[in-house]
Amino acid sequence: MGLETVPDPVPEPGGLTIRIAAAAICGTDMRIYKGLKTRGVRLPSVLGHEFAGVVEETGSGTPWRKGQRVALCPALACGTCRFCRSGASNICEGLTAYGYGLDGGFAEVVNVPRAFVEAGHVISQPDEMSFEQAALAEPLACVVNGQARMGLAPGSHVVVLGAGPIGLLHVMLAKARGAGRISVVQRSAARRQAALSMGADEALGPEEAGHLQVDAAIVAVGSADLANLAARITRPRGRINLFAGFPVGELPRFDLNAVHYGEHQVTGAFGLTFAQFREALALIASGEVPAGSLVTHRFPLGGAMEAIAAVEKGAPLKAVITP
């Protein structure tokens, strides 16, 4: 992986280009970078699918003009497959996604094909919303999807296992949605502190959490140990969402009897629908989910490798590249 100078993309008729103002680094970028995510990944490609900026150039017939502030929903579903027709466009069979399918946001300028524009995926961004906030609509939309899959009832006691940026978004969203009590399980003391400051009622190390009896557990880091802990500390007929991706090529040990005897409902979660992206933007715009508070580190585009190294070490909560 490296930094290269390439010609600016030229928009196709009906399409446009966006000059990037903020592009956040996501766990998925790190998984692609380390070769842990391979499905649908085109090589070489420009990473980055959480970004926002201003319209740079417009192709003929585009209703946008240069300089407009925009967010982009970076996953486009086909609209016709059986999953799209049943409202599950996040698992569309013909998904086109930025950051590995299309060249992504770790760049100065990004190309947006006509299909994205026509589908409404370019969304005007209110002036009061920062570019960083808009860039975080994508991960929040994935979190909205995860909690929708799980079906979190108001008043529930929920535990979030893993307090990285995704886990913290789960905390914020669960709080906004009226969870009764939010526990967080996280090894690092600094991140436990972050979880408390972002709305968790308690934050425990994995070895301190065995006494919990929660209604719902969200596994927000791809660790089989934490998935097993989730199964143990969820009450009978509780809900478990395996939100995080787990390492490819490993078949972890999982306590199937905990699910069997506990009659748990276990769900997975992948990606986001366009409706969830708009919902996430609205939750951020209204302040209900203060996603911007996750950004702890900012790097220029020339510092992209440094940014990725910092994320790999686990230093920042959310790192943003601001070309």
Ligand SMILES: [Zn+2]
């Ligand atoms: Zn992401």
Ligand SMILES: [Zn+2]
């Ligand atoms: Zn589809």
